[in-house]
Amino acid sequence: xxxxxxxxxxxxxxxxxxxxxxxxxxxxxxxxxxxxxxxxxxxxxxxxxxxxxxxxxxxxxxxxxxxxxxxxxxxxxxxxxxxxxxxxxxxxxxxxxxxxxxxxxxxxxxxxxxxxxxxxxxxxxxxxxxxxxxxxxxxxxxxxxxxxxxxxxxxxxxxxxxxxxxxxxxxxxxxxxxxxxxxxxxxxxxxxxxxxxxxxxxxxxxxxxxxxxxxxxxxxxxxxxxxxxxxxxxxxxxxxxxxxxxxxxxxxxxxxxxxxxxxxxxxxxxxxxxxxxxxxxxxxxxxxxxxxxxxxxxxxxxxxxxxxxxxxxxxxxxxxxxxxxxxxxxxxxxxxxxxxxxxxxxxxxxxxxxxxxxxxxxxxxxxxxxxxxxxxxxxxxxxxxxxxxxxxxxxxxxxxxxxxxxxxxxxxxxxxxxxxxxxxxxxxxxxxxxxxx
Numbered sequence: 442x443x444x445x446x447x448x449x450x451x452x453x454x455x456x457x458x459x460x461x462x463x464x465x466x467x468x469x470x471x472x473x474x475x476x477x478x479x480x481x482x483x484x485x486x487x488x489x490x491x492x493x494x495x496x497x498x499x500x501x502x503x504x505x506x507x508x509x510x511x512x513x514x515x516x517x518x519x520x521x522x523x524x525x526x527x528x529x530x531x532x533x534x535x536x537x538x539x540x541x542x543x544x545x546x547x548x549x550x551x552x553x554x555x556x557x558x559x560x561x562x563x564x565x566x567x568x569x570x571x572x573x574x575x576x577x578x579x580x581x582x583x584x585x586x587x588x589x590x591x592x593x594x595x596x597x598x599x600x601x602x603x604x605x606x607x608x609x610x611x612x613x614x615x616x617x618x619x620x621x622x623x624x625x626x627x628x629x630x631x632x633x634x635x636x637x638x639x640x641x642x643x644x645x646x647x648x649x650x651x652x653x654x655x656x657x658x659x660x661x662x663x664x665x666x667x668x669x670x671x672x673x674x675x676x677x678x679x680x681x682x683x684x685x686x687x688x689x690x691x692x693x694x695x696x697x698x699x700x701x702x703x704x705x706x707x708x709x710x711x712x713x714x715x716x717x718x719x720x721x722x723x724x725x726x727x728x729x730x731x732x733x734x735x736x737x738x739x740x741x742x743x744x745x746x747x748x749x750x751x752x753x754x755x756x757x758x759x760x761x762x763x764x765x766x767x768x769x770x771x772x773x774x775x776x777x778x779x780x781x782x783x784x785x786x787x788x789x790x791x792x793x794x795x796x797x798x799x800x801x802x803x804x805x806x807x808x809x810x811x812x813x814x815x816x817x818x819x820x821x822x823x824x825x826x827x828x829x830x831x832x833x834x835x836x837x838x839x840x841x842x843x844x845x846x847x848x849x850x851x852x853x854x855x856x857x858x859x860x861x862x863x864x865x866x867x868x869x870x871x872x873x874x875x876x877x878x
Contacts, residue, residue, distance in 0.1 A: 450561075457521075467593045473677045497551070532613075
């Protein structure tokens with residue numbers, strides 16, 4: 442089937458991702474509140490938030506290698522099972538150590554789901570459709586981030602913080618399980634079988650990382666996700682210090698997510714107006730200033746405005762960094778390149794909360810947002826030096842895709858860019874630049 446010809450699979454993927462991400466977004470602040478109720482301080486919150494990313498840190502590249510040489514879809518139900526178990530068992534945990542453990546399981550499940558789904562979008566989208574499809578795909582994440590914190594804020598509170606946060610975590614586990622209902626016929630069978638390169642011809646990880654554009658996409662993604670992650674984990678702590686109720690914190694986090702959805706709905710016209718490089722640079726720069734603004738003792742209404750603007754700016758980084766990595770990487774190492782991007786994300790999720798916990802313990806709960814401002818400022822510098830985007834010539838890319846489809850009798854095989862080299866096509870420039878590995 443021609444990429445983009447029937448995007449029912451993309452809609453089902455967005456729905457499943459909405460429930461999976463909604464469960465995680467509901468669980469992350471609930472974990473923070475439950476840990477506070479069990480006696481955790483700012484440093485302990487940082488450690489628990491970092492453990493969420495620790496297991497995925499070691500699993501990302503092997504999972505990416507496996508997906509490059511096989512199907513994407515099997516990772517999705519595995520991810521849902523792990524998210525469901527991690528959320529529910531975090532709610533039943535009675536100590537900070539067990540909470541950290543189940544938080545890590547939740548993070549591993551999220552990684553499995555994201556690697557499988559991102560690889561699916563890359564594999565089943567034509568090159569000129571990738572910015573749009575990745576933008577639509579990440580709307581699922583933003584929808585989950587919109588509903589999850591509000592649900593957590595509605596359930597958490599009152600006199601029993603430990604019990605209400607445990608209930609929120611169990612409800613989050615049930616929410617994740619709903620994602621199973623959308624995981625049917627999500628991967629084109631012929632496309633999956635046509636996209637399996639020779640397992641013996643693996644491009645080294647170092648070679649992928651040396652490909653121009655891949656490191657830039659990884660760093661931008663790391664900075665943007667670290668900002669989102671610390672915002673989710675530490676805004677409840679800021680609320681506790683400033684006397685803001687958990688329900689209000691949930692609304693503020695959801696306002697940020699709503700702005701991200703709005704950004705991704707208008708991503709295509711923004712790209713036509715500014716181009717990928719300028720758009721990434723400007724939004725990272727503005728996000729840096731807005732993150733630093735959160736550290737100021739502003740009233741709740743001003744904090745809401747800051748978060749809305751920040752959510753809009755952060756909405757650009759994730760989908761465009763995915764496209765940057767996919768289009769820069771060799772065709773038969775796309776899933777591995779996406780896994781390396783996720784590894785960078787998890788490195789940020791381990792290091793940034795740990796650093797934030799240390800800073801918060803010394804300088805106060807709002808200080809980590811200054812750290813995020815510095816990180817996003819660096820990412821804007823990386824974005825401005827990234828290679829020019831190929832979508833400036835969208836029509837030639839589409840014509841090239843049409844030519845490739847005309848060279849094969851199987852339209853499903855032609856729809857998959859990963860199969861071009863195996864079918865005797867021209868070796869992509871990114872692959873030639875690696876030499877023989």
